[in-house]
Amino acid sequence: MEELSGIRKAAILLLTMDEELSAQVIKDLDEDEIDVIGQEISKLDSIPKDVATRIHEEFMRKVQDKSNFIVAGAQRFRVLLNKTFGEEKAEQLWESAKTYEEKPSKFLKTCDSRILANMLNKEHPQTISLVLSNMDIKKATEVVGFLPVKIQSDVMMRMANLEKVDRKIIEEIEVVLKEQLESIGVVDGRRLGGVEVVASILNQLDRTLESEILEKIEETKPDLAERIKQLMFTFEDLLGLDDKSIQVLLKEISSEDLSMALKGASESLKEKIFSNMSERAAKMLREDLEAMGPVRVSDVEKGQVKIAMIAKKLGEEGKIMLSVQNEQFV
Structure with a gap:
């Protein structure tokens, strides 16, 4: 057999x-x-x-x-x-x-590579090499990529010369790193809050409240306010989308939401939308806007926020290219 x-x-x-x-x-x-x-x-x-x-x-x-x-x-x-x-x-x-016994703790495996690299950057290269040696190859490679170029080769050489290390030493280092990260608002390797989170929250507030909060921040922290603005994506930012992206977006939103959002939009944005629709569809939308009559500002803002969030999601998925305050991303 x-x-x-x-x-x-x-x-x-x-x-x-x-x-x-x-x-x-x-x-x-x-x-x-x-x-x-x-x-x-x-x-x-x-x-x-x-x-x-x-x-x-x-x-x-x-x-x-x-x-x-x-x-x-x-x-x-x-x-x-x-x-x-x-x-x-x-x-x-x-x-x-x-x-x-040889595997890294859950903390090292799940901690964001960029955050971990920023924290390790303050440690001695020997300590960094110990931590990296107890990670899987993929994660260690990511962390090394985020380390300053000037210490990368030193860390690599120290790793190459490492002998077997007592697991207790690694565990002690992990505990210290975790405590340091938690002290600056990072839990389980994930940052709590941050400029990105603030921008996302403000994006979903009504325009009046959003403006009030940003103005308060700008009074004391103008640089922070500017960073938040750069990460925000508003309905008017649709003007920065190319025609193909606008067409993709239009397929994802309802005519009711679009009509409501355009009721409070600038003329230039309205024309941008009309130019990316068929002649018949654009004519119907214009007629709907004319027939709509007065609407609540809050309803308009809700419609605009909804569409802006859909656009941002499509951008994150790589389906369209967004442009915010001269910053582009896909």
């Missing part, structure tokens, strides 16, 4: 186990492992019943033969990876499948 590889056995085992159990196993695999097994599964046209039975029996036999405790489990697992995937692939998998 043909000797099957470990990967093929794993593929057959997954396909012939109970679906719920297979799903649980797949959840514990990383993307590389899923990819390798997936490729093997794609090669399987059919699975003879006697082959499936033999693999199940082999699996159960190996499980039952093990003692209650597995000694040096990490080393054993690494050997198994080498035998199954080869040394190069096994090394990659090992990096993402280290034992708990």
Whole structure:
């Protein structure tokens, strides 16, 4: 009978186990492992019943033969990876499948890379290298990218010369970093508040209240007020959109909301909207505006805020290009 590889056995085992159990196993695999097994599964046209039975029996036999405790489990697992995937692939998998003692805490894994880099920038390069060495490759790469260029090479050299470090030292560093971040308004690696949050809130207030708040801020912190304005996106900022973006936006909003919002818009913005509609649609919209009569300012502002928020969402999704206070982003 043909000797099957470990990967093929794993593929057959997954396909012939109970679906719920297979799903649980797949959840514990990383993307590389899923990819390798997936490729093997794609090669399987059919699975003879006697082959499936033999693999199940082999699996159960190996499980039952093990003692209650597995000694040096990490080393054993690494050997198994080498035998199954080869040394190069096994090394990659090992990096993402280290034992708990070698993994970074949840805090380091979830903390925003830019925020973490800004905090580490104040630490000694040796400390930075210790922290980075206990992250997965992808996260460490992101953090290094945000570090000042002048210390990047120093940190890399120190990492290269690191020996095994007591996990307690890393934990102590993590605790200090977390406390420092929390003291400046960062919880679980996420900043609370910030200029971006303020701009988003003001965007959704009525224009009168928004203006009052911005004026108060401007009286004492003109630079901060300017930063907030640059991050805000208002209905009149639609003037900065190109024709294609306007056309995409028009498909996402209702005629009722558009009519209400345009009731209080500048003539230049109205013409911008009309020019991106069919002649018939533009004519109908003009007639609706003329027939609408007086409306509450608050209703107009609500309509404008709603459309501005839709435009901002489309911009964040990369579907249109926004332009705010001469700043462009997609």
